[in-house]
Amino acid sequence: MTEGIGLVGIVLISHSSALAEGAAELVQQISGGATVVPAGGTEDGGLGTSTDKIEAAIEDADAGSGVVLIPDLGSAVLSARSVLADLAGETTARLVDAPFVEGAVAAAVAAGSGADLDAVIAAAEEARDAAKF
Amino acid sequence: MPQSSEDSDALAERVVVLPKALHARPAGQLARLAGRHKETTIQLVAGEKKANARGVLAVMAMGAVAGTEVTVTVTGPDADAVADEAAGILTAAEG
Numbered sequence: 001m002t003e004g005i006g007l008v009g010i011v012l013i014s015h016s017s018a019l020a021e022g023a024a025e026l027v028q029q030i031s032g033g034a035t036v037v038p039a040g041g042t043e044d045g046g047l048g049t050s051t052d053k054i055e056a057a058i059e060d061a062d063a064g065s066g067v068v069l070i071p072d073l074g075s076a077v078l079s080a081r082s083v084l085a086d087l088a089g090e091t092t093a094r095l096v097d098a099p100f101v102e103g104a105v106a107a108a109v110a111a112g113s114g115a116d117l118d119a120v121i122a123a124a125e126e127a128r129d130a131a132k133f
Numbered sequence: 134m135p136q137s138s139e140d141s142d143a144l145a146e147r148v149v150v151l152p153k154a155l156h157a158r159p160a161g162q163l164a165r166l167a168g169r170h171k172e173t174t175i176q177l178v179a180g181e182k183k184a185n186a187r188g189v190l191a192v193m194a195m196g197a198v199a200g201t202e203v204t205v206t207v208t209g210p211d212a213d214a215v216a217d218e219a220a221g222i223l224t225a226a227e228g
Binding site for chain 2: 026029030031032102105106109110112113114115126127130131132133
């Protein structure tokens with residue numbers, strides 16, 4: 001285990017709340033107990049991203065060892081960056097460039113086995129080169 | 134050859150036949166097992182396909198279906214116990 005207080009948390013940022021929630025459910029089960037928090041859709045439940053939802057999800061996911069943000073598509077990156085800019089210096093959350101599902105699975109399995117923030121990020125990024133079959 | 138659990142050169146091998154396809158859940162369990170034994174390497178071989186159990190995506194990408202013979206090679210501390218646990222995950226009816 002790491003010296004942090006808890007496991008590294010993972011936030012899945014999607015334009016669709018159903019996509020974020022479904023991915024979080026799947027990934028949580030595969031990882032057997034990692035903290036995976038969905039941040040999908042707009043405030044009114046439409047398609048899009050919400051900086052408020054992302055910020056709340058980061059707070060929920062943070063157990064003291066850092067948080068990894070995995071965006072689904074480009075403009076989720078913009079929302080995540082804007083949240084990180086607002087939280088500047090007050091968060092250990094880091095945005096990673098990784099495939100949404102594979103990156104989330106790899107990150108959550110790493111986080112669930114007690115890997116530290118850098119190792120979880122590396123696991124998510126490596127997923128980009130993983131062949132599906 | 135007897136092996137002590139302290140022996141970092143310990144090696145254990147198990148050959149199992151999958152009762153069902155190697156899906157996401159057992160792949161996750163194997164990766165977590167590997168994560169708990171950081172000094173120990175768990176290598177899976179099924180036909181032409183190979184994967185280190187640490188890589189959950191690589192294990193899923195093996196595409197091993199029911200009836201596939203999988204060789205589990207474990208090297209490092211607690212190799213025997215880890216090999217038993219890995220074989221148990223692979224042959225569990227659940228998952």
